[in-house]
Amino acid sequence: MPRQFAYYPGCVAEFSSKELNATTKALAPLLDIELLPMPQATCCGAGDVAQAKPNLYLTLNVRILSEAESMGVDILTICNVCTLNLRRANKMVKEDSRVLEAVNEELVKAGARPYQGTIEVTHLLWFLATEEGLSLLEARGPRGLNGLKVAPYYGCQLLRPSSVMGFEDPDRPQSLERLITALGGEVSDYEGKTRCCGFPIILAREEVALKESHVALAGARDAGAQVMVTPCPLCHLAMDAYQRKTEQLMGEEYAMPVLHLPQLIGLALGLPTKTMEFKRHLVPVDEVLSIVGA
């Protein structure tokens, strides 16, 4: 009996980074999980709705939580920002019943289902980086990554604030490293793997954002990584789609392909490369594919 989740891919995975959505869906049966669609779920609002209308941010996210609750399952995410937003909203209403009451009043008034506070939100990375998750992968008999040198990139919002996220030590996270090793890759460690890629301000303050991205890209490059892996499609956009712009701004060269976490797993488990839609990346991944023997 596969483990069921309410699947919340987030807007970027659904549209700009379809490859992430496609890969995750293809991976699900291999991981013995069933991804139930959430037809009512809106955008989580990123950090932007919270910085404009915090009460609206809270209400919208609780509406999403409520939809999953109506299905009787937890939410599975594949994006850092969505995870932080949903978990933060969940924490706020679970910790203060007056807040939950006020939110539910608005939901009911708008014709939506009130939330009882019974479900959890987890990211695919967290699901897999446990003993259970790792044995699931092992049981699949991975072809492996053939010693591919992978630089783990966490970004910010999957780790901090730790009072909301709390899966692992925000300063010395190990979940990506565990996965990379379990899948037969080699970890290229570097400082900067928990620093911000700048995506939240990439449109409003492009230069500042790209300078932030540079720190991680340069760090991974100097550590000898052949590829970076990230659990967040926003970070992916910043470091893949904008990589050339960052190179131009900083006068640097990274030549660093960036994979979504499910793609790294898919490579190790032998998913067909066409399914993983690498053609949508701006930085070519051909070399990675040849090292892995895909």
Add this chain to the structure above:
Amino acid sequence: MRTHDVVVVGAGLAGMRAAIAAHEAGVDVALVTKLHPVRSHSGAAQGGINAALGNETEDSTDNHTFDTVKGADYIGDQDAIEILCQRAPLEIYQLEHWGAVFSRQEDSGKIAQRPFGGAGFPRTCYAADLTGLVILHTLYTVCVKYDIPTYEEWFVTDLVTDDDGHAVGVVAYDMIHGTIETIGAKAVVMATGGAGRVYRPSTNAHASTGDAMGMALRKGVPLKDMEFMQFHPTTLAANGVLVTEGARGEGGYLLNKDGDRFMTKYAPNKLELASRDVVSRAEATEIMEGRGIDGCVMLDLRHLGRDRIMERLPQIRELAIAFAGTDPIVEPIPIRPGAHYHMGGVHVDNWGAAPHMPGLFAAGECSCVSVHGANRLGGNSLLEAVVFGARAGEASAAYVQEHSAAPKVPSNAAADTQARIENLLSRDKGIRQFEIRDELAGVMQEKVGVYRSGPVLGEAKRTVTELRERFQSVVVDDKGKTFNTDLIHTLETGFLLDLADCMVTGAIARTESRGAHSRTDFTERDDENWMKHTLSYLDDGEVRLDYSEVAMTKYEPQVRSY
């Protein structure tokens, strides 16, 4: 050389309040601090500030006055105390108008007031348990608003006087650049706080080294009531950090090793909220008589409940967890008496002016008006700092307006400091300051503590004298110009030694028990012989004592029981 009309030394509550008052009176005032204003130790005050606002119950400034006079064990100057208590509401409202985030009553929106030690009515206004921090910040924001020039990380070493013996400025050591600077002024306000670091443990910051008192003393200005050091009843055993009286104000109990609320024996009416000297003595007695646990008694807050502790006492909970490994929600905190507040200080009048030196003013803990006499009530120190800080600021501005001629700063004003520093830096061998400071603090703690006696005080005096001798050959490890903390600490230790000598000498001479000064060989209060202030002078390196009258307006001394 820089000049200002008024220079204020020390940028804590009293210093900043004085500067604000002087600025509002229209004179050019500057602040000088060896830290940054927001780093001042005023920020560590937790529990509250007193004023007879009457927001919780009916109250009156008369009640406040009486409580303070009694708390002072009858050697507070009653006219000064009346001024303190009468101006208190005005100062609280002024702070609120400037934006202080006082805790409020549930329904009325008025400033909330809690019960505190020695107070007949709940009149301690508070901001959770961060009252000092909130007021410090409020005053700093006003200084920023007024753009008051502030010399940060300038360590003032010397008071400058002209040929007539008037205060005309200060000499300071710029800690960032290692240069010696003179600031000329028509009036000088000293506000450098207390000297708790004479003891170990103490609730005081490392920076509380009594600098202004030391400087004034060296220029012939007497210090008053130096033997009265308040030992706060609830300090963490681990490192002396303060646990606010507010914890008892909210209803906390003090328990001995048998789980008994022992204050029923010592202060049957006020119990844990008797005045501080009474409680500290009670604790010391319990501990000495074997009813303590590891040299401590327990402060039990469990019955207050999680919500109340989180709302009213969150900071002390964090401190207890961090330093004592105890969460007061579930366990009692081990505490013991610790040196906390110095009632003594630079002898000044009701306006903060030093009678022995025209142009010199002092306010706050470094001064002695005296409003606290032999023991200070909780919540009255923050009050004194703002009331008398404001008055010293106003008085210094008035003085400047009357003495408008440019200050006659001698051309060799900085020579003394220069020589002292050069001397220290040129030595290659010798004892480091921390060894002397450690020994000093140890002997003060052991022999000039909560309970004192003639012979033991005599031993202390001998040790202090010896340490002052040895200090002559102290060496400074760091010969550099940039941020030379070793040099600063050495200069501070010099002040501490002089002040300790005054404290011990005064304690030996006062053959009675009054307020915080408790003698096992003279256990009674002796109003006939000792209702007076002690004045200490430093003549050629020797402490000389004199005495002055206590002003009594309304209240005859009574038996003091709680």
Add this chain to the structure above:
Amino acid sequence: MPATTFRIFRYQPDSGETESYHQDFQLEHGEKTTLLDAILRIQNEQDGTVAVRYSCRSAICGSCACKANGKTVLACMMQVEHVKTDSGQEIVQVDPIGNFTPIKDLVVDMTPFWDKFKAVKPFLIPDGPAPEKERLVPKAAMEKIAKESKCILCAACYSECNSLAADPEFVGPAAFAWGYRFAADERDGQRKNRAKLYSGEHGVWDCTRCMFCNERCPKGVDPRDAIEKLGSIAFQEKVTSDKGARHAKAFLISLRTGGKLNEILIAPYTDPIGAPFNAPLALRMAQKGKLPKSPLTHRVKDRDQVKKLIKNVKETI
């Protein structure tokens, strides 16, 4: 207990050294010894030239922020043994706070920090004259700014601020915590002006949301939350011309019209002037299929509920 190696950052301009370096000190200490106590003992017993700022030793004066094995802490609160177990390292490396220029060893030049603090006008500017007694303020209103009032200006938040690292002129978390403390103070009359002052270049919309400040603040101030709330105040005061604010508006429009983020809208709406310059990137992204073919896919089921929520939910900051 056996001795710990303390690897302390040294920068000693007096000695003529222009480069910084690390110096190792061995010190035996107790189980609960704090980092500050260890440094002071090293100062006393081994090398009197080590420079560090400190005063209260009880986490209230804010002087002693530093990095211990890369993580910013208050030295007076941090036990040496905790640094080791936290970091999994036996050697304790002590560095000055990040994003500042060292003056000597662990002492940094705090001038930019104080300047930015002053730049947000951190003082009450009331509307109208004060009453005779205290202004009556409901307890709940005062509690709205209680968290931000705990800021001790220690700069731990600045130490690891990722926006500041990329843009040294970013006003920064602590200054904005104070900005919010006044903007949301019922007694202050400058809400709209503050919103304008805090938007704009290097303002609240420059925050990259790395959350390091919330994570590091030793007093639980949550400066990032304060920045978020300032954005909300800006929206309430209709101060929304900054690109960052427009970016947020694009989200609101997307939510209202379909429910999911409309990525065709977002770049040109955020930056109508600058977006055309990114046309080459937009084109490449379109070629890779990163732009949607139809807005219909962005519509969620029961989106009338969303429209109602957008209309009904009131902001209460």
